Amino acid sequence: MKLLDRHGWTTSDLVPVPIEALGDGVAVLLPNTTHAADLLPLQDRLQLVAIDFPKFSDGRGFSIARALRAQGYEGRLRATGALIPDQFAFALQVGFDEIEITDEQAARQPLGQWLQALTAIHDSYQNGEDGNASILTRRRYAAEAAA
Amino acid sequence: MYRYDEFDAAVVRDRVAQFREQVARRLDGSLTEEEFTPLRLMNGLYLQLHAYMLRIAVPYGTLNSRQLRQLAMIADRWDRGYGHFTTRQNLQLNWPKLADVPDILDALAEVEMHCIQTSGNCIRNVTADHFAGVAADEIEDPRPTAELIRQWSTLHPEFSFLPRKFKIAVTGAARDRAAVAVHDIGLRIVRNEAGEVGYRVLVGGGLGRTPMIGKVIRDFLPRTELLAFLEAIMRVYNLEGRRDNKYKARIKILVHEIGTDAFIARVEEEYAKLDGPGVNADPAEVARIAAYFAPPAYETLPAVSQGFEAAKARDPDFARFAATNLFPHKIPGYTAITVSVKPIGAPPGDASSDQMRALADLAERYSADELRITHVQNVVLPHVKLDDVHALWSALVEAGLETPNAGLITDIIACPGMDYCALATARSIPIAQAIATRFADAERQALIGELGIKISGCINACGHHHVGVIGILGLDKAGVENYQITLGGDPGEQAALGQRLGPGIDAEAVPEAIERIVDTYLEIRSGADEAFIDTVRRVGLDPFRPALQPRESILEAA
Numbered sequence: 001m002k003l004l005d006r007h008g009w010t011t012s013d014l015v016p017v018p019i020e021a022l023g024d025g026v027a028v029l030l031p032n033t034t035h036a037a038d039l040l041p042l043q044d045r046l047q048l049v050a051i052d053f054p055k056f057s058d059g060r061g062f063s064i065a066r067a068l069r070a071q072g073y074e075g076r077l078r079a080t081g082a083l084i085p086d087q088f089a090f091a092l093q094v095g096f097d098e099i100e101i102t103d104e105q106a107a108r109q110p111l112g113q114w115l116q117a118l119t120a121i122h123d124s125y126q127n128g129e130d131g132n133a134s135i136l137t138r139r140r141y142a143a144e145a146a147a
Numbered sequence: 148m149y150r151y152d153e154f155d156a157a158v159v160r161d162r163v164a165q166f167r168e169q170v171a172r173r174l175d176g177s178l179t180e181e182e183f184t185p186l187r188l189m190n191g192l193y194l195q196l197h198a199y200m201l202r203i204a205v206p207y208g209t210l211n212s213r214q215l216r217q218l219a220m221i222a223d224r225w226d227r228g229y230g231h232f233t234t235r236q237n238l239q240l241n242w243p244k245l246a247d248v249p250d251i252l253d254a255l256a257e258v259e260m261h262c263i264q265t266s267g268n269c270i271r272n273v274t275a276d277h278f279a280g281v282a283a284d285e286i287e288d289p290r291p292t293a294e295l296i297r298q299w300s301t302l303h304p305e306f307s308f309l310p311r312k313f314k315i316a317v318t319g320a321a322r323d324r325a326a327v328a329v330h331d332i333g334l335r336i337v338r339n340e341a342g343e344v345g346y347r348v349l350v351g352g353g354l355g356r357t358p359m360i361g362k363v364i365r366d367f368l369p370r371t372e373l374l375a376f377l378e379a380i381m382r383v384y385n386l387e388g389r390r391d392n393k394y395k396a397r398i399k400i401l402v403h404e405i406g407t408d409a410f411i412a413r414v415e416e417e418y419a420k421l422d423g424p425g426v427n428a429d430p431a432e433v434a435r436i437a438a439y440f441a442p443p444a445y446e447t448l449p450a451v452s453q454g455f456e457a458a459k460a461r462d463p464d465f466a467r468f469a470a471t472n473l474f475p476h477k478i479p480g481y482t483a484i485t486v487s488v489k490p491i492g493a494p495p496g497d498a499s500s501d502q503m504r505a506l507a508d509l510a511e512r513y514s515a516d517e518l519r520i521t522h523v524q525n526v527v528l529p530h531v532k533l534d535d536v537h538a539l540w541s542a543l544v545e546a547g548l549e550t551p552n553a554g555l556i557t558d559i560i561a562c563p564g565m566d567y568c569a570l571a572t573a574r575s576i577p578i579a580q581a582i583a584t585r586f587a588d589a590e591r592q593a594l595i596g597e598l599g600i601k602i603s604g605c606i607n608a609c610g611h612h613h614v615g616v617i618g619i620l621g622l623d624k625a626g627v628e629n630y631q632i633t634l635g636g637d638p639g640e641q642a643a644l645g646q647r648l649g650p651g652i653d654a655e656a657v658p659e660a661i662e663r664i665v666d667t668y669l670e671i672r673s674g675a676d677e678a679f680i681d682t683v684r685r686v687g688l689d690p691f692r693p694a695l696q697p698r699e700s701i702l703e704a705a
Contacts, residue, residue: 006669057268057308059385060385060390061225062305062307062308063382063385063386063387066382067420084182090304091304093304094305108177116168120161120168121162121165122157122161123157123161124302124304125301126303126426126697127425135154135155136298136432137433139154140431143435
């Protein structure tokens with residue numbers, strides 16, 4: 001498996017485990033059927049939440065990430081599974097920090113494709129967890145600056 | 148109409164470049180076919196029976212002449228010189244080559260158009276009343292709301308990989324011409340007791356295999372809360388909509404299975420947790436968008452045009468057109484004209500590039516440079532002076548676009564059917580042609596009055612047969628085309644699904660059966676002012692049932 005973030009390949013010492021096996025661990029692996037609210041009692045001590053993407057076309061993980069960020073989870077958030085480069089920017093926007101892909105996928109879709117996909121669409125109509133202001137917000141800033 | 152600012156233009160340009168690059172990655176094997184398919188669908192590119200099909204977004208059906216001329220150019224240069232107006236107010240090209248698609252997208256971007264989210268499991272092009280800004284029964288023009296939703300839903304990071312496609316429609320009028328009750332989300336602009344404008348929110352309507360009428364989940368949503376509330380609905384759907392069965396994946400099934408009350412509770416729970424201010428549009432931004440939809444500079448005119456009245460008295464063909472294809476405009480001395488793209492015997496909704504150019508010229512000259520595509524697959528010129536109607540009609544005659552059948556029995560909605568579509572189980576267009584030919588006589592059509600026939604060539608119901616006053620569904624029965632007829636469907640504010648009249652019949656028997664249904668109606672209607680739908684509501688289906696039996700058996704019984 002290979003791990004990447006917005007800057008390129010990265011590594012992590014944290015090994016997420018299913019919640020049943022978590023004990024007093026700090027890294028959890030969740031299926032994409034998890035209710036974000038179930039994590040509330042745990043989230044302050046967690047350092048890593050990994051959300052499984054069984055198929056790239058199954059977008060539940062995007063909503064779970066957004067809900068986790070909305071309820072105040074501040075640790076690392078990882079999307080793990082079948083994502084494709086064209087979803088990288090979406091993943092960062094909804095609050096993921098990193099993506100874990102298989103070696104096969106990394107060979108077929110090398111790092112350059114992932115990083116290029118990140119900048120394919122420069123502006124977004126939605127405010128993101130990645131700190132990028134939406135087009136709607138930026139229009140307001142521009143209008144206020146002009147006034 | 149809306150004009151792109153630098154941000155809108157940049158997003159569309161970026162998307163074109165991204166698609167070009169996605170095609171390249173598919174060709175070099177980086178993307179598998181399975182991975183590429185949703186990416187191309189999200190850019191409107193389908194693989195059909197014979198070729199690719201490209202669906203071009205016409206947001207809320209509004210176009211200017213420059214855009215329509217560009218569509219004509221694209222149809223000539225990269226397709227077969229015609230396009231097809233769809234029931235979602237879009238335009239489809241049926242024969243583009245994959246290699247040309249990026250260039251087509253570039254040409255669209257030049258005129259502020261795109262194919263973004265005209266297909267795929269994402270929020271699709273938002274539709275609206277085609278008489279927006281024109282109708283006298285309107286509380287507010289729905290298009291600023293639709294444009295706001297277009298922007299919010301474009302490349303939405305959370306909602307681009309939904310369980311299934313997602314369609315939103317908006318109406319701002321008392322009479323629902325946008326069929327909001329049969330959309331995944333329908334928005335009706337309403338006024339509350341305090342006089343404030345907001346939205347009634349319907350969820351879970353839809354046609355297809357399991358037709359359902361949408362349920363009201365909020366009677367009055369303050370307008371400033373729109374996007375956050377939509378986001379809450381979408382989040383519940385994205386998390387809980389079924390993904391195990393494509394045919395049970397629409398939001399209507401989720402609402403149906405958990406129940407409306409439970410669904411409302413889930414949405415309100417998510418809504419309470421959402422960062423509303425982070426999602427909702429600033430009122431200044433809403434006002435900025437709305438300003439683009441300011442009405443054109445109307446002249447002060449008398450309500451009655453002497454020239455128009457004289458021309459009607461002089462020319463019976465013109466009088467017939469004026470009686471059927473004009474819609475009352477809220478401004479005295481103006482009218483909105485429906486140009487039927489359904490001449491008798493032609494495929495419904497097809498327009499040649501010459502016809503597109505003719506319409507563009509007429510819009511520029513007579514209709515404040517504006518056109519609308521309707522969900523019944525016609526074109527509207529929304530702001531025409533009554534004084535100009537005769538001159539405009541004469542030009543329509545020259546272009547072969549003067550068919551006086553708006554809303555009448557030959558103004559048929561039909562899906563592409565087995566002639567084009569890989570999913571179809573029966574032909575649709577030839578059935579529409581045969582019915583239209585049988586009822587070609589304009590006087591007879593006028594006598595029958597308002598009657599919408601809708602035809603689908605399979606249970607996916609792209610021809611909206613469930614909400615046709617007369618609905619026709621083409622199926623395959625042991626290798627033979629078989630057509631089921633339903634009566635009493637209504638897409639409007641009294642939304643209703645049609646009821647089956649009886650067992651299916653053969654293709655050849657359809658025109659005859661329709662004729663007998665119509666004859667029955669003419670016989671039993673309470674008067675010329677009782678429309679077909681009202682007669683069906685009054686008497687039910689029973690009087691119409693004998694129409695399905697072969698003529699011989701009726702004669703024998705008699």
